[in-house]
Amino acid sequence: MPDAPAPAPLTERQRQIARAARQLLDAEGPDAVTMRRIADVLGIKAPSLYKHVPDKTALEALLITEGFVELAEALEAVAGRLPALGRAYRRYALHHPHLYRLMNYRPLRRDLLPPGVEDRAAFPLLAAVGHDGDRARALWAFAHGMVSLEIDGRFPPGADLDEAWRAGLAAFG
Amino acid sequence: MPDAPAPAPLTERQRQIARAARQLLDAEGPDAVTMRRIADVLGIKAPSLYKHVPDKTALEALLITEGFVELAEALEAVAGRLPALGRAYRRYALHHPHLYRLMNYRPLRRDLLPPGVEDRAAFPLLAAVGHDGDRARALWAFAHGMVSLEIDGRFPPGADLDEAWRAGLAAFG
DNA sequence: GGTCGGGGCTAACGGCGTTAGCCGCCCCCT
């Protein structure tokens, strides 16, 4: 297991920084999440952030961790029935599109994440298809494809996405 | 139809610029595609590029158009049978991961693309499911999800992606 | 009471996309 040896709990200041970053991300999108903007929110200067966080990548890892925990909670709340799981996945992604992109639109820096957090979010999906890894990955791909294309406005304006979800999920039931 | 009124064929210099950008993208990834690097390849200075291209967004649109045409050609070559279509989609994405991301990981600036180029790439998918829009979108989401998660290394190391593809495509057959 | 370190600060670097303004050269028109 070449992953992180210890989670190292956050200091108060680190939590404040993560909160400021999250707030900027949700409210204005990824371009607003700059070290200077974050510092502004806290009433300090950008270089001072580096007394608390090694770099921006580590800061993003905090937000990604937050996202995985929230997504896991959302999925666990409806675990079991497959259509409800799909709705919960879609609902979370659409409510936090910027964070969803941060989490899922790039290679994951697993070395910067607390161990287990990714597996926890994946578990409800896996369980919903009877712990069949191949079908779970296909289902995940479908769900991720649907929400990412929806988030990015790639479907035609009139498209009935509920129906596309139904058509896709029916196949995996 | 609020889209582009005329395609406006490219000048020789514009084609050279697009070629230089494509070469940097394929060889070194998106971070290498800067106006200065592109200018270096052509032996000129960055500001001179603006005599030929309005801005970087328009330049990216040239690459995205290229990508859609290439993807359409790849899909048309195997049009009909569904598993082959999936293999062709996956094959193209994996051979040009940086361009695939440029094309598909963000909202599409359709106003900067020649009309019809997006529909042309989508047509083989649509035809493969008997022109059922909902199922076509579900299939597209599955394919996009699979390749994007694979490109970003999000699947576990040992995962049998051929099997996941088979499991997913079987549902849409 | 002296030391030390946590946590601020300013200044600065190199990179980014982009704009303003200049100029040389070639082509075309008279």
Added chain:
DNA sequence: AGGGGGCGGCTAACGCCGTTAGCCCCGACC
């Protein structure tokens, strides 16, 4: 043949980005 215009280079510079170096204050602790 002479003159004008515009194409397509150039340099300098702006405001942004992440990040580093180096300084200093202040409070806690021996």
